[in-house]
Amino acid sequence: MKNENHLVSIHNAKAVVLKFIQALNEEDFQLARTLLAEDMHFKGVMGERDGADVYIADMKKMKLKYDIHKVFADSNEVCLWYNIQMQDQHILSSGWYKLEEEKIKSLQVIFDPRPLLT
Numbered sequence: 001m002k003n004e005n006h007l008v009s010i011h012n013a014k015a016v017v018l019k020f021i022q023a024l025n026e027e028d029f030q031l032a033r034t035l036l037a038e039d040m041h042f043k044g045v046m047g048e049r050d051g052a053d054v055y056i057a058d059m060k061k062m063k064l065k066y067d068i069h070k071v072f073a074d075s076n077e078v079c080l081w082y083n084i085q086m087q088d089q090h091i092l093s094s095g096w097y098k099l100e101e102e103k104i105k106s107l108q109v110i111f112d113p114r115p116l117l118t
Helices: 002-025 029-034 052-062
Strands: 036-044 047-050 065-074 077-086 089-100 103-111
Touching (some): 002 029, 002 065, 002 103, 029 052, 036 052
Antiparallel strands (some): 036 047, 065 077, 077 089
16 A cells, blocks of 8 residues: 555656646636645755745746656656747756645746756
8 A cells, every 4th residue: 555655746746747738828817826735845956946836926027938858756856958038048847846735835946047048
């Protein structure tokens, strides 16, 4: 039974994160917001944000697009390798999503920001 619960947890976490990325790509910010914990924390190369509403407000302004290359899932954590379209550039990035109660509780994104700084 423990292995079955672990597999269900991995499947659910992966499904939530992929639905979140799809919602952002489709600019369905209302749906994306429902997949975030109220007190979610974002940490990125260019700064940090606390709170789902603050994060979604930023996403509405930036309207980033994601092209997923690979998904890794382990329990309630999901890691994505993707290109993020930022300022007309496609930046190879990685996002580490941690979920609690099937909501994204934290997100950490890493990428090389140099192409955006020129």
